[in-house]
Amino acid sequence: MRSTILALAFALLSGCAENDLPDYTKLSKLRVLAMPASAPEVSVGATVTVTPLVSDVGGGGRALAYEAVACIDPGVGLGAEPSCDHDPIAQDLGSGPVPGLDEANSFTGDAPALTVVVPPTALVGRGEADQSNGVGYVVIYTLTAADGETLTTFRRIIVSTRDAKNSNPDLVRILAGDDEFTALPSKNTELKAEAAPGSAETYSSITIDGRTVTDAEDLIFTWFYSRGKFDRYRTLEEGENEYNPPNDLQAGESTLIVVVARDGRGGEDYLRFDF
């Protein structure tokens, strides 16, 4: 417990400390910004499509290749490394090049979709609480650039028996003041993400001591950019984020903004703006 509190203190202190570490939401190197699934929570035997959103702004259009695999969660939430080495029936999701990232010269876009079939044995041996709350079926996605740089990303598809399954949030639009954000502003502008009503769902889960508790999702929006700067990495619903547009944009140069919405339970959606 003491280490938990200390870690929390250090995390908060490190946030306050001045440093020259790279900005999380500044797009420059090879990144996966999101891995939206057609359904974040399913029953055993379901088929799910996962479409990684890949960004390589600083890559200049270099060749990228992927390989993907899926398996029962090895216990990442308990500290295990995300890997499918433990699972003899791990599912090979294929490999190949990642084309089509040159849209508007931002080298950011959807990579080839992955089709995942959840095995019927995913919940075998699990207790009632695990079956109801769901067990993770992880999709591990590895990108390799031509120069050898690699990036591993994973997401979970929750496999459960409960009736009310989670769904992806619906990120409708970005507001600049009262207006919809459609053009690169010429001055500092407060932006706010707007999700469709019902995107933040209420859900029930069974605790490890057998109680049923009800909770509500918090939508968190992450603000990525290639030029300019945002004041914050993330905001909550109703939270505003000031965008400072670039003042040295030359003719032919572009600016990319991507806003990703997450519900904290695997649900994802995003909007992108190319200016």
Next chain:
Amino acid sequence: MKKFLLLALLAAAPAHAADLKGVLKERGTRKPLGGVNIYVLPDKIKAVSDPEGRFEIKGVADGDFQWVVVLTGYERLERKDSTAIASQGEVELFLERSTYFGYETTVYGKQKKRDAQTKSLSREQFATLPGSGGDPVKAVQNFAGVNRAASFDAQVLIQGSGPQDTRYTVDGHEVPVIFHFGGLSSVIFPEALDRVDYLSAGYGPEFGRAMGGLVGVWTRPPQTDRYHGLGYIDIFNAGLLVEGPLTESKNHSLLLSARKSYIGEVLRPILDDNDDFNLTVAPGFADLTGIYQAKVTPRDDFRVVTLASEDTLEFLLKQPADQDPEFRGDFSTRTAFFRVIPQLTHRHSPRTTSRWSLAAGKSWIRVENEETFFRLGVHGFTFRGEVERKMVERKRLKWTMVAGLDNSYRWATVDLSLPDFQDAGGVNNPFSVGERRQTQVSDEYPEVGVFMRNSVEIGKLTLIPNVRFDHVGFTDEQYVSPRPAARYLLMPGLELRTAGGLYYQPAEEWQAAPDTGNPELVSPRAWHLTFGAEKDFRETTGHAFTLSGDVFYKALQKLVTSSTRTVERGGELVPENFQNDGKGRVYGFQTNVRYDQKPWMASLAYTIAKSTRWSSGRPEYPFAYDQTHLIGLIGSYEVGSWKFSSRFRYSTGNPFTPVTGGVFDSDNDVYIPTRGAFYSERFEPFLQLDLRIDHKWVFDTWILSAYLDVQNVTNRKNPEQVIYAYDYSKRTTLSGLPVLPTFGLKGEF
């Protein structure tokens, strides 16, 4: 000849003479000074003060005269007076001490140490030790083998053990914390204490349940000679203490003290400028101490100690934290406890004494951040009792036996909702990633300890065969722990010593709980062995040096380590959470050299040690607090009412586990670190120089003190923690405290 002189003086007395009455007191403290010669000049008349400091002088010739008082340890008093004024009432004479550094010294009897592994600092020692600001527990950190975990961590590390392996006690009874938040101050008013004990490797059987050692503070009885008071104020906090007799007979006395910090009020205007951060309840602490003492019969002393402490902090993160979106919203923490500790000492006979004490109280620890919380409430009793009997008292053979109990019974309620927290290798996964565990547990935790100490002195050799039995209720374990020790007086002033034994430390309750831990855990244990020698040159040569050195070895077994495995329990696949497969060893040498001859005092503490851990599948690696070299150098110089003191500390940088990369968790928008070899890199060494200047103004009836304490004078940036880029591709370090000046005032009477 004396009679002749007296007659001559009487014959010389004038026809008009005055009779004078007065009282002699110590300046500043008003302490009566009895048995002191008081002279009147030029009449050369002498009086001797009684125990209350009162005196009477008859036949002083009318007119001007001079009081003269000379006493060792005090400044010579010469005061002009006249009989016209002095004869109108009681004259008060105040004698000024040569030095006033340290609280007023009241000797309660020299504490005889039961073993060489217990090191004690009296109130006067810790109050004046440089670098500790008068705090007893900070003063302990000046001993060889002792260090702090981090600059804003209040935990005490003992000889290569972890912070969780140190127990803290007040009058022998465990308390959840000994320091207030951030290690600013210990939880009890320093001037309410008699001494602080530090128990290291090979400590005796009276205490247990700690593999590293113990830091214990002991309260003192309130003073009964008169009313006393003390108040102080500095930039962090202020405090007040009053004490005195309750009855004319002085058989009943009371001490009350209170402190409150206001550092948060200073920080609030600074932090409120931040758009994303709102300090709703400023960080702060408060504590109360009450001590009631009664001499019930000539054979029975009764004391009740009441202690309460609270630390609080609340703030609001208006948007998710940059490092981990799990941190957002309201954050609050509160640590509080109170104890009521009645104590009875009964002297059955000159050879037999028994001491009994019971601590009743409650502790609260609450950490909350929106859906993440940990709320612990513990009611309980701890009971200690011991009977000490001098079995044999011959010239060549002395045998003292102590038999006692060290029991506790606690009811704990835990309500938690926490992400499963992984900090393998000291590198924590983001909270967002951890699987959330929610549970409410109420349970009882009985613990029984029975101990027997024997000290058999045969000439120069003292054999100390000790043993302890422990029962741990919640894991249903019984253990017998032999803890033998021996001392040999090789020559006057030079003693050789050895001690060792077995030390069990129950797993933490939540680690062994069925829902959050592993109910099959057993208590980790440590074997200790130490050899050493101490030479007190003051006893044989008159030099003001003392020198001691000890080698120590600890073998650690069945340490609790976290597990990511899934196991079958009750027919279901469940996380194992923890297991008992950790091992470790610590070995080292420590030495203390001290020079103490006023106005100078200097002390050097040096420790060289190696502390490692390993477990199945993970080869031996340095422990997180493996500090190869520890150097503590303190010194002070007193001149008049000024005191200058300084402390220099050096320690090898703590090891840390490098992170070699990260894997992106798209569900939680964070990277999970990929750990390199455990603790294979080290921070830069820790160096800190502190300076302090004290000045006292001594008035007749009170003393005013002022101090300027500057920590980290050189403003060295001591790295305390590694912080990484979001994807662990780059790193930098978080430094500890910058230069920190503190100014304070203290008044006492």
